[in-house]
Amino acid sequence: MSDQHILSVDHLTMRFGGVVAVNDLSFTAERRKITALIGPNGAGKTTVFNCITGFYKPTSGSMRLTHDDGRNIQLERLNDFRISKLAKVARTFQNIRLFPGMTALENLMVAQHNALMRASGLTFLGLIGAPSWRAAEKDAIAQATQWLDRIGLLARADDAAGNLPYGDQRRLEIARAMCTEPALLCLDEPAAGLNARESAALSELLLSIRAEQGTSILLIEHDMSVVMEISDHIVVMDYGVKIAEGAPKDISDDPRVIAAYLGADEDEAIAVMESGT
Amino acid sequence: MDYFAQQLINGIVLGSIYGLIAIGYTMVYGIVGMINFAHGDIFMIGGFIALITFLLLVSLGLTAVPVILLIVLLVSMAITALYGWTIERIAYRPLRHSFRLAPMLSAIGMSFVLINYSQIAQGARVKPVPPIITGGYTLHEGSEGFVVRLSNVQIIVVIATIVLLAIFTWLVSRTRLGRDMRACEQDQTMAALLGVDVDRTISMTFVIGAALAAVAGMMYLLYYGLVDFFMGFVAGIKAFTAAVLGGIGSLPGAMLGGLLIGLIETMWSAYFSVEYKDVAAFSILIVVLIFLPTGLLGRPEVEKV
Amino acid sequence: MTAPASQPTSFSRVPGIAFIFKKALISALVALVLFSLMIGIRTEAGPTGQLIFWTRFGDLASMVAIVFGGSIVVELLRQWWGPVETVRIVPPSAQNAMAIGRRAIAPVLLIFTFLVPVIFYDQRYILDLGILVLTYVMLGWGLNVVVGLAGLLDLGYVAFYAVGAYSYALLSTTFGLSFWVCLPLAGILAAFWGVLLGFPVLRLRGDYLAIVTLAFGEIIRLVIINWQSLTGGPNGISGIPRPSFFGIPLTPGDDGLAARLGIEFSPTHRIVFLFYLILALALLTNWVTIRLRHLPIGRAWEALREDEVACRALGINTTTTKLTAFATGAMFGGFAGAFFATRQGFISPESFTFQESALILAIVVLGGMGSQLGVALAALAMIGGFELFRGFDQYRMLVFGVAMVLLMIWRPRGLIGHRAPTVFLERNQAISSELTSEGRG
Known part of the structure; x- marks a missing residue:
């Protein structure tokens, strides 16, 4: 049944000139589950993200998003902002892209742009200060406040995002993506640069998002402790192709995965594994 | 056909002048990433200096035209290059790592300074000079009496452009200075760490750009026989168009772009309307930027996400 | 975003008279070359259409002298003031006073503007x-x-x-x-x-x-x-x-x-x-x-x-x-x-x-991008400054150009260097424009 899959990627290929960054990749992400996309640097993971979130137009292949109500959306037919607006796919970036000169609260308000635009009657109702707009704005602030509370940044709501410590910026970016009320949340290396304590807090946050909002999560991550702890399903890429797929414990035992990470061939990897156990 | 051939010649000559100015834009944009708004006015200053030097030499009793031309060329290149150096030093260097808009406004301010400085120093009226180089060749005489002519001035403009372009291409591709320039273009911090004197390299870029603009100014003087204080503004925008059309950062691109803009402008004036020739040039700029932002010979810029 | 100060810092404050003199001399020399032909010689189309010229060595000499003197003054000022880029330490009490002053500027300015036609009715x-x-x-x-x-x-x-x-x-x-x-x-x-x-x-x-x-x-x-x-x-x-x-x-x-x-x-x-x-x-x-x-x-x-x-x-x-x-x-x-x-x-x-x-762009940038009060102050300063040159019309644009360059060097981020947040929970605190970006569009 395709209904249990929120995202199915079929034969996705992305070429840049002569370079094939992603080659005939197929995988699925299950609804209300956390799917991790792992692989060595340069494996093409971020390129996959950029295709899914509309920043690149794939050379070939299809990406189908199925909403709860059974509505199907072909992501390759939508471009940039429509993916977030219509398909409800939100993302974060490997190198954090907050609005540094705006406060944490403002960042979360901007994320609710489309809903607020409707509420403000495309600005006109807002300009005259209509009561319906005031109520909507109040709700939006409440929603943002609730997220700030959840990521532990309520006390810093009025500080510029650019002034926050690195780990807080990472969490704020996730909260900002969640404020668009996505069906699928794509996180590009959310644990990069975090210490062990912050990584643990991140894992907790992601698990709670899955449990409470029911958001499906697609995750690129190098921090294996995070990946192994929270993922329901792992897809491993190397040189633009999928080399393995499965539950965390299957992946951690897969010689091909270890070979890809160690840069050795399979036999050597098996030898390493055996000597280790 | 004859008419077309004549316009072709005129267009190539005009295009050479635009190309020489465009090189200054393209080099500066490549290395510091700013539009040097004052560059068109540097061209105008070059024209004025050439004019004054010429006048001085003639009044000193010098009559040998090749000697006069050579001295005028060297003097105007040297002094104009110093203008380029000074402007970078005063108006751009303090703002190099600043807010992006600041150097642009500083450049616009510098452009106003140069325009009004020349106006005050040399008066607002157009300065005509008698033709310095005369004569030429009749290439073809049409049946209706239309004559295709290639004048000596045109030959000199084109040859000078080719020679100087060759010298500067060699300078940028084969010398230490050229290598430093390309290194700064890629990554200034890294270049500095590897022992490249970034300040000096950027200064030299401005100096070379200004020297070439001075050549263009002198050619303009020879070809049109006049200079005025406001000629840099429109010529500057057209040369910038040429730089973008050719692909910003590319020297051959700037020359190619210059030739194309020169040809388009000449043909437009010849076959459509003279009044709207600047409108045509600006429209081309817009069309090129929208549909071909990397230009003909430029490298495509991939958006990093 | 600010570049590290490349000026000599406090301990090497006094480079000596010889240094200043040498620097001024070089500036004067550069000025001499730059102005030699453009100012030293004046061209004009003569009555017969023939180009004539005359020399103005007096003007040239005075320009070079001005550059020489100016260079010394600038160098002395720079030493007296200290490195331009370092952040001045202002006592908190003074900062508070300044903040109150800033908040008062807008209403005072507005009331004054309303009263201008009353006060200056005859002018x-x-x-x-x-x-x-x-x-x-x-x-x-x-x-x-x-x-x-x-x-x-x-x-x-x-x-x-x-x-x-x-x-x-x-x-x-x-x-x-x-x-x-x-x-x-x-x-x-x-x-x-x-x-x-x-x-x-x-x-x-x-x-x-x-x-x-x-x-x-x-x-x-x-x-x-x-x-x-x-x-x-x-x-x-x-x-x-x-x-x-x-x-x-x-x-x-x-x-x-x-x-x-x-x-x-x-x-x-x-x-x-x-x-x-x-x-x-x-x-x-x-x-x-x-x-x-x-x-x-x-x-x-x-x-x-x-x-x-x-x-x-x-x-x-x-x-x-x-x-x-x-x-x-x-x-x-x-x-x-x-x-x-x-x-x-x-x-x-x-x-x-x-x-x-x-x-207009200079007014916006000088005002401090995005600041309404800054723009108003910048317009007042620019247009008012222009008026000072009434009667010297030919120097107006020259001075405007010089002012643009100097203002950008002095305050690249404009007069008002912070933005006010559009929404806040508890504290309505201004954000330094060092953090805001200028946009790439």
């Missing part, structure tokens, strides 16, 4: 200058929407000012429409042109957008010059109707406002009326802009300035967002243009040159 010159300053305040506020909030670099803003002015001039002279009908029409037409011009160019970024908008500005001016049958070409349009007080003319006749109110007619009435009219228009611009900043559209503008890619990832339609900023800015430019036309009674393409665009 026509001051009233005219006030109208001029307010026109530029309004233009600055209009452009601020585009450049300061949305981060789109527009070098052709004067085009919309021209569209507004010509719309009013043509509509009123050909169809006899009144100012109050034409004013909204001028704004709508300018906004329409803003969208029309904006649509193809808005995917360009930064410097390219700047140069394309400059080209658009020039195209509009050139078309106005060449389309003689419609616009009168370089001769412009004259006899543009003066505004009425909502239908009641400000004339000495029996149906004039003065006669109806039973007071004696004075030409000053019209000036005062114009003053309050432009004040109202400027305040409208300000009010709308502040309102918009607190609405999703305004927040999207600022977000766009901060990071366009992130905006797209959040589902914000960047094209329409940019277009609304462009159109809003253009609309205010159009209003200002209509006011300009009715005030002057005569317009020609000469009023809409690139220099005008650069002046």
Whole structure:
């Protein structure tokens, strides 16, 4: 049944000139589950993200998003902002892209742009200060406040995002993506640069998002402790192709995965594994 | 056909002048990433200096035209290059790592300074000079009496452009200075760490750009026989168009772009309307930027996400 | 973002007289070469068309001497002041006082502006200058929407000012429409042109957008010059109707406002009326802009300035967002243009040159991008500063150019270096503009 899959990627290929960054990749992400996309640097993971979130137009292949109500959306037919607006796919970036000169609260308000635009009657109702707009704005602030509370940044709501410590910026970016009320949340290396304590807090946050909002999560991550702890399903890429797929414990035992990470061939990897156990 | 051939010649000559100015834009944009708004006015200053030097030499009793031309060329290149150096030093260097808009406004301010400085120093009226180089060749005489002519001035403009372009291409591709320039273009911090004197390299870029603009100014003087204080503004925008059309950062691109803009402008004036020739040039700029932002010979810029 | 100070710091403060002298000498030498031909020799077309020249070595010598002296003064000042880039330590009490002072500036300025026609009723010159300053305040506020909030670099803003002015001039002279009908029409037409011009160019970024908008500005001016049958070409349009007080003319006749109110007619009435009219228009611009900043559209503008890619990832339609900023800015430019036309009674393409665009942009950047108060102060300083050079007209633009360069070096981020958040939970604290980005669009 395709209904249990929120995202199915079929034969996705992305070429840049002569370079094939992603080659005939197929995988699925299950609804209300956390799917991790792992692989060595340069494996093409971020390129996959950029295709899914509309920043690149794939050379070939299809990406189908199925909403709860059974509505199907072909992501390759939508471009940039429509993916977030219509398909409800939100993302974060490997190198954090907050609005540094705006406060944490403002960042979360901007994320609710489309809903607020409707509420403000495309600005006109807002300009005259209509009561319906005031109520909507109040709700939006409440929603943002609730997220700030959840990521532990309520006390810093009025500080510029650019002034926050690195780990807080990472969490704020996730909260900002969640404020668009996505069906699928794509996180590009959310644990990069975090210490062990912050990584643990991140894992907790992601698990709670899955449990409470029911958001499906697609995750690129190098921090294996995070990946192994929270993922329901792992897809491993190397040189633009999928080399393995499965539950965390299957992946951690897969010689091909270890070979890809160690840069050795399979036999050597098996030898390493055996000597280790 | 004859008419077309004549316009072709005129267009190539005009295009050479635009190309020489465009090189200054393209080099500066490549290395510091700013539009040097004052560059068109540097061209105008070059024209004025050439004019004054010429006048001085003639009044000193010098009559040998090749000697006069050579001295005028060297003097105007040297002094104009110093203008380029000074402007970078005063108006751009303090703002190099600043807010992006600041150097642009500083450049616009510098452009106003140069325009009004020349106006005050040399008066607002157009300065005509008698033709310095005369004569030429009749290439073809049409049946209706239309004559295709290639004048000596045109030959000199084109040859000078080719020679100087060759010298500067060699300078940028084969010398230490050229290598430093390309290194700064890629990554200034890294270049500095590897022992490249970034300040000096950027200064030299401005100096070379200004020297070439001075050549263009002198050619303009020879070809049109006049200079005025406001000629840099429109010529500057057209040369910038040429730089973008050719692909910003590319020297051959700037020359190619210059030739194309020169040809388009000449043909437009010849076959459509003279009044709207600047409108045509600006429209081309817009069309090129929208549909071909990397230009003909430029490298495509991939958006990093 | 600030570069590390490359100037010698405090412990090596005193490089000695010899150093200063040497530096001044080099500057003087450079100046000598630069000015040698341009100032030392003056050319002019003689009576027979032949070019003549004469020497001005006295002027040249004095210029070089000025550079020499100036260089010494600058160097001494720099030592006395210390390195320019280091942050001055200001005691907190003084900072508090300054913050209170800052908060008081705007209301005080506003009240003063309201009282200007009362205080200076007899001084026509001051009233005219006030109208001029307010026109530029309004233009600055209009452009601020585009450049300061949305981060789109527009070098052709004067085009919309021209569209507004010509719309009013043509509509009123050909169809006899009144100012109050034409004013909204001028704004709508300018906004329409803003969208029309904006649509193809808005995917360009930064410097390219700047140069394309400059080209658009020039195209509009050139078309106005060449389309003689419609616009009168370089001769412009004259006899543009003066505004009425909502239908009641400000004339000495029996149906004039003065006669109806039973007071004696004075030409000053019209000036005062114009003053309050432009004040109202400027305040409208300000009010709308502040309102918009607190609405999703305004927040999207600022977000766009901060990071366009992130905006797209959040589902914000960047094209329409940019277009609304462009159109809003253009609309205010159009209003200002209509006011300009009715005030002057005569317009020609000469009023809409690139220099005008650069002046308005300089006001916005000097004001501190996005700051309404900063823009008002910058307009006051710029236009006021210009007035000081009345009588030295040929030096005006030269000084303006020098001022632009120096101001950028002195305060690249403008007079007001912080932005106020649009929404807050507990503390409404300003954000240093070191953090805000200038936009790449």
